[in-house]
Amino acid sequence: MNIIIIEDELRTAKSLENLILKSKPGAKIIGQYQSVESSVEALSDGVQPDLIFMDVQLADGLCFEIFKSVQVTCPVVFCTAYDEYSLEAFKSNGVDYVLKPFSKDDIAEALKKVDQLKNFFQQKTVPNLEELLTKLNPSSGKTSFLVFKNQKYTTVQTDTIAFFCIRNDSTYIICFDKQEFVLTQSLDQITNAVSSKQFFRVNRQYLVNFKAIKEVEHYFLRKLYVKLVLETPDKLLINKEKSHAFLTWMEDR
Template structure:
């Protein structure tokens, strides 16, 4: 497999190359480019089997490349910014990996490429729309940047029991009882996390499926949700939302 890396941070490009060659020893890195201009020039001459592409390059956004070159191979976008995911999946994107990425992130991206390749090698015609939806649906934001004790740090999304609103501020509550203030609203957070993993039980709380201990029927056909981590308020789901919540819990 011939692979091109388009990345303007040399340290990141070298790290990515090392991960790629470790995961796919038979692969060959046929080019590394740091700018839109150099990438266009190279891809007009020949195209690889796969491209790893950063979005913000030294001379502009990598989406400009697609205006000059018709790219026929899959593209794995690797970026520090999550706001470009929709545009990326319109540009041959089969995965959207957020920096700092791990070897597992790159391995998962290769799995999506393999799945796409296997689809086109099949003799029967399966559900193309379903396959593309599966490949092109981001799994959700994997971490959040917070400012705590005069320092910036990241909190892994999988470690978050719930998000909640209190005293006009938004907070993160982790499984290990740590609590962090966060600048985004619950509406903004809902758009970032996986809807399969988190559910907005009411106006104040967005809870992780893994944090739910049990659910009981409550007065006036409401549901009383108990979590494995204590909450500042009693979690009640009104009768209008109770059925969608139970369906969400069952859809595993």
């Protein structure tokens, strides 16, 4: 298996190379690149890897710019310190998303997933998309959020969150037990990070958990009025353009 590494931190790239070769002795590292520009140049010049390990934030921009400039046909394992890019990663040939600092087990598991994907396509002429996505991303979104409150860090499990909302230009977690926590991420970043099957962005201010929805009523001008099991300071209205998508999401359980 021919592999290239796209990583702007040389020490991290070397560590990644060592872990790859230990986990897959038959692999060969055929190139290492530190920027979007050098990666695009190499891939345009005919470098043909079987797999790419790629950092998200490179010296001259986000790695997703690479996909806009050159066609990448092989699978990609993203290695990054940031988890908010996972959705875009899986839209860009991503087969795994490894958070730094990664371990030998993390890299070995990523390589195993690549092999499973290869076997999957060899065994099935027409792959089932749902089955494939389950193999690629079994976690289906973030399972917890790190929060800071009362001078202490703690984690909030995603299943305990009734909804996220914007209040006074800050993003809040509101749990089913009515605890509240402030987040540093924007609501857009959170929407991309959580499971789209579990949460729905009803409007610009609210992202709600399916389990928090009590009932839905028709409202004026073909809008929907969403009532939650917890009282909200604002009336949750879904405009007519988004109503069909919301009802389809509600039904697709």
